[in-house]
Amino acid sequence: MDILREYWPFLIPLIIAELALMITALVHVLRHPTYRFGTRALWIPIVIFIQIVGPIVYFIFGRSEDA
Numbered sequence: 661m662d663i664l665r666e667y668w669p670f671l672i673p674l675i676i677a678e679l680a681l682m683i684t685a686l687v688h689v690l691r692h693p694t695y696r697f698g699t700r701a702l703w704i705p706i707v708i709f710i711q712i713v714g715p716i717v718y719f720i721f722g723r724s725e726d727a
Contacts, residue, residue: 685715
């Protein structure tokens with residue numbers, strides 16, 4: 661438990677950043693019908709389950725040019 665207290669100041673901003681990225685990417689996936697690669701059914705699990713990397717991968721590879 662002491663280790664958690666030691667890293668808590670680092671973990672809180674990381675958790676907030678991860679949640680903000682996930683929510684932003686998920687809202688974008690749900691609002692836009694076209695993607696550069698894949699489908700909505702592919703991107704939703706990637707954004708939700710692959711923590712901080714999933715939303716970044718979506719914004720780099722999945723988001724269409726017209727969005």
